[in-house]
Amino acid sequence: MTAAHPHPSMPDYARNAWYVAAWSHELAAEKPFAITILGEPVVIWRSASGALNALEDRCVHRLAPLSLGRCEGERLRCMYHGLLFGADGKVVEIPGQELIPTHARVKRYAVVERHSWLWVWMGDAEAADPALIPPAVGLDDPDYILGHGHLDYAAEARLINDNLLDFSHLSYVHATSFGAGPQFAQSLPKVTPLARGVRFERWTTDTQGVNIRKTDGPVDSFQSYDFLVPGILLMWSAHYPVGTAAALDFGPPDPAKAIGALNFTSQAVTPLTERTSRYFFSWGPHCRHGDAELRDRMMAIADIAFGEDKVMIEAQQRVIDGTRDPRIMPTSHDRGVTLFNRLVKKMAGQDGTPESAALDAAE
Numbered sequence: 366m367t368a369a370h371p372h373p374s375m376p377d378y379a380r381n382a383w384y385v386a387a388w389s390h391e392l393a394a395e396k397p398f399a400i401t402i403l404g405e406p407v408v409i410w411r412s413a414s415g416a417l418n419a420l421e422d423r424c425v426h427r428l429a430p431l432s433l434g435r436c437e438g439e440r441l442r443c444m445y446h447g448l449l450f451g452a453d454g455k456v457v458e459i460p461g462q463e464l465i466p467t468h469a470r471v472k473r474y475a476v477v478e479r480h481s482w483l484w485v486w487m488g489d490a491e492a493a494d495p496a497l498i499p500p501a502v503g504l505d506d507p508d509y510i511l512g513h514g515h516l517d518y519a520a521e522a523r524l525i526n527d528n529l530l531d532f533s534h535l536s537y538v539h540a541t542s543f544g545a546g547p548q549f550a551q552s553l554p555k556v557t558p559l560a561r562g563v564r565f566e567r568w569t570t571d572t573q574g575v576n577i578r579k580t581d582g583p584v585d586s587f588q589s590y591d592f593l594v595p596g597i598l599l600m601w602s603a604h605y606p607v608g609t610a611a612a613l614d615f616g617p618p619d620p621a622k623a624i625g626a627l628n629f630t631s632q633a634v635t636p637l638t639e640r641t642s643r644y645f646f647s648w649g650p651h652c653r654h655g656d657a658e659l660r661d662r663m664m665a666i667a668d669i670a671f672g673e674d675k676v677m678i679e680a681q682q683r684v685i686d687g688t689r690d691p692r693i694m695p696t697s698h699d700r701g702v703t704l705f706n707r708l709v710k711k712m713a714g715q716d717g718t719p720e721s722a723a724l725d726a727a728e
């Protein structure tokens with residue numbers, strides 16, 4: 366048998382992007398952590414010195430997972446027949462054999478710990494630029510009181526991205542949980558293309574707020590989020606005195622001038638395989654607008670709401686999989702979906718397979 370070569374899988378996704386692999390606290394020192402991203406098995410480990418490394422999780426010898434291996438200083442030993450790998454992916458020792466072939470190496474991935482997440486660059490490690498890591502809010506941010514979690518999906522990441530790029534589903538999927546009311550589906554947000562994503566901004570004027578953020582009197586409520594490559598949602602929202610939206614000509618307000626309900630959520634969609642994904646999220650109030658008790662109530666609602674998305678999206682995936690030639694019919698709410706998917710397609714550097722063309726929203 367010849368060694369299987371890693372194949373570039375899932376061509377519809379951008380490789381030159383930082384994917385969230387785990388919460389930082391999921392990775393204990395010298396305990397290799399396994400995850401599949403874009404169909405590629407990746408092992409991440411923290412050495413005793415604290416250095417973070419990521420390699421292809423597949424030994425060159427007989428393809429055993431290196432995540433079952435043993436940390437030895439900065440190196441990782443395959444615990445099947447003992448090949449020892451350097452952090453650069455090169456084999457440095459083969460028990461019982463002097464000569465180490467030059468091709469005895471696995472792929473190295475760039476990995477960075479930031480904002481409480483471990484980010485893996487799926488393109489060439491040499492081209493990885495940490496400046497492109499989206500500015501998520503970490504769990505240790507002193508300004509926010511955040512809860513967090515993650516959810517595994519039996520669905521392709523792209524369907525979750527599409528869901529997060531069109532909040533008109535709030536009026537239906539989350540009719541009671543988030544309690545957003547019909548206005549999300551009846552009005553369009555302002556949508557602005559960004560270099561690596563799309564920005565959504567929305568004022569709801571003269572409202573009583575929604576669910577846990579219900580107010581005694583009417584307010585103007587602002588919500589804005591950036592959805593960034595490869596699938597990172599960064600959103601804040603807050604309440605303002607009635608009239609603020611008009612006074613700002615419906616432009617963005619200053620978060621510091623919010624009169625209530627200022628909160629932030631960071632979310633990340635990671636494609637594991639073609640039909641599985643992991644969804645990471647944190648949410649909570651600004652420390653001047655809430656406390657741990659409010660955070661817990663927010664997370665309880667988020668858990669229900671994210672479960673609602675999962676039911677719908679996994680069911681949607683099953684229908685798509687059972688459809689010979691799946692085609693969609695975009696609506697006016699799909700503008701953000703279209704802009705984002707177009708950007709990803711451009712980054713993925715491909716001109717469209719029949720399947721992706723069929724599922725691609727056209728304007």
Ligand code: FES
Pocket residue numbers: 424425426427428429443444445446447448
């Ligand atoms: S499979 Fe890794 S040493 Fe044999």
Ligand SMILES: [Fe+2]
Pocket residue numbers: 528534535538539670674
């Ligand atoms: Fe949702």
